[in-house]
Amino acid sequence: MDSPFQPHSGISQLNSTLFDVNQSDVTGTVNMANPGAVADAICTILARRYEDFDEVILRDGFLDLEDIFWGRQAGLLPCDTPYHDLRHSMSTALAMARLVDGYETVHGGKEHALGVELATLGVLLALFHDVGFIRRLSEAGINGACLVREHEQRGVDFMHGYLAAGPLARFEDLAELINATNLARCTCDTLAGLSPQLVDLGKMLGTSDLISQIAGRYYLERCRFFLFREFVAAGVDRTTSPGGETVILYPTPEDLLRKTPSFYEHLVRPRLDDDFGKTYRYVAAHFGGDDPYARSMQRNFDFLHGLIERNDFSVLQRKPVPLMPLPE
Numbered sequence: 001m002d003s004p005f006q007p008h009s010g011i012s013q014l015n016s017t018l019f020d021v022n023q024s025d026v027t028g029t030v031n032m033a034n035p036g037a038v039a040d041a042i043c044t045i046l047a048r049r050y051e052d053f054d055e056v057i058l059r060d061g062f063l064d065l066e067d068i069f070w071g072r073q074a075g076l077l078p079c080d081t082p083y084h085d086l087r088h089s090m091s092t093a094l095a096m097a098r099l100v101d102g103y104e105t106v107h108g109g110k111e112h113a114l115g116v117e118l119a120t121l122g123v124l125l126a127l128f129h130d131v132g133f134i135r136r137l138s139e140a141g142i143n144g145a146c147l148v149r150e151h152e153q154r155g156v157d158f159m160h161g162y163l164a165a166g167p168l169a170r171f172e173d174l175a176e177l178i179n180a181t182n183l184a185r186c187t188c189d190t191l192a193g194l195s196p197q198l199v200d201l202g203k204m205l206g207t208s209d210l211i212s213q214i215a216g217r218y219y220l221e222r223c224r225f226f227l228f229r230e231f232v233a234a235g236v237d238r239t240t241s242p243g244g245e246t247v248i249l250y251p252t253p254e255d256l257l258r259k260t261p262s263f264y265e266h267l268v269r270p271r272l273d274d275d276f277g278k279t280y281r282y283v284a285a286h287f288g289g290d291d292p293y294a295r296s297m298q299r300n301f302d303f304l305h306g307l308i309e310r311n312d313f314s315v316l317q318r319k320p321v322p323l324m325p326l327p328e
C-alpha cells in the first residue's frame with residue numbers, strides 16, 4: 001500500500017462511554033469497542049514507564065487508523081475484513097504495550113532496554129500491522145481478505161511512508177518489523193542483522209499479534225463467523241491435489257474450529273516458544289506475575305476441546321459484534 005498519508009480528520013467513529021464487559025480486553029478493564037479507551041490504556045502504560053513519553057504520536061496514530069478503516073482516507077476503501085478489523089489492530093497494540101512494559105521491567109536500565117522511542121515505535125507498528133488488508137479504490141472489485149498473502153508487505157510499504165512523514169522518521173526502515181507477523185516467513189529472515197533490542201522488539205510484535213487473537217473473549221466465535229468468511233473469500237479454505245482436483249479444507253465453520261487446535265500446536269506454539277523465544281513471558285512481568293492472556297488462551301482451548309469431543313457446536317451461541325458494518 002502506497003503512502004504518503006493524509007493526516008487524520010480528528011473524528012472518532014466510536015466514542016461511546018458505555019462499557020460492556022463482553023466487549024472488554026482479557027483483563028475486563030479496557031473497552032475494546034472504544035478506540036479512545038484503548039488509546040488511554042496504552043498511553044497510561046507508557047507514560048508510567050517513561051517520563052518523556054509523547055502520547056500525541058500514538059493518539060494521532062489511533063485517529064489515523066480509524067480514518068483508514070472507516071474509509072475516510074482518500075484513495076482507500078473501508079475495511080471489509082471482519083476478523084482482521086480495527087478491534088484486532090487495537091488488541092494487538094494493547095498487548096504490545098503490555099509486553100514492552102514487561103520487557104522494560106526486566107531490562108530497564110540495562111544494555112538491552114528499549115527506551116521510549118523504540119517502545120512507541122513498537123506499539124505503533126502493532127497498531128498498523130494489518131493495514132495491508134485495506135483496499136485501494138482500484139481494488140474495489142475484490143474482498144480485502146484476498147490480500148492475505150501480501151498484506152504484511154503492503155503494511156510494510158505503507159509504514160515506510162507513514163513513519164517518514166512523522167516524528168519517528170529516523171526509524172522508517174524498521175517498518176520491516178511488521179514481517180515478524182507473517183506466519184509464512186521465517187523470523188530469522190526478518191530479524192537478521194538487527195541489534196538485540198530490535199530483535200526482541202520484532203519478537204514481541206509477532207507475539208502480540210498471536211496472543212491478542214487467541215486470548216480474545218470471542219476468539220472461537222470470531223473464527224466461526226468471521227475468519228471462516230475471510231478464508232472462503234480469499235480461497236484459502238481450499239487447495240489443489242497433485243491430480244489437479246480442488247480439495248476443500250474447511251467445508252464449514254465448524255471444520256475450521258476442529259482444525260484450530262492442530263494449527264496452534266503445529267504452527268503457533270512453536271512460533272511463540274521457539275521463533276519468538278517465549279517473549280510472552282513479559283506479559284507476566286507487566287502484570288506482576290500474573291498472565292491473563294495465557295489464562296484466557298487456555299480457557300478458549302479447553303472449551304473448544306469440549307466442543308470437538310462432543311461434536312456439538314450448538315452451545316457456541318454468542319455472536320461476535322463487529323465494530324463496523326459487515327459487507328453484503
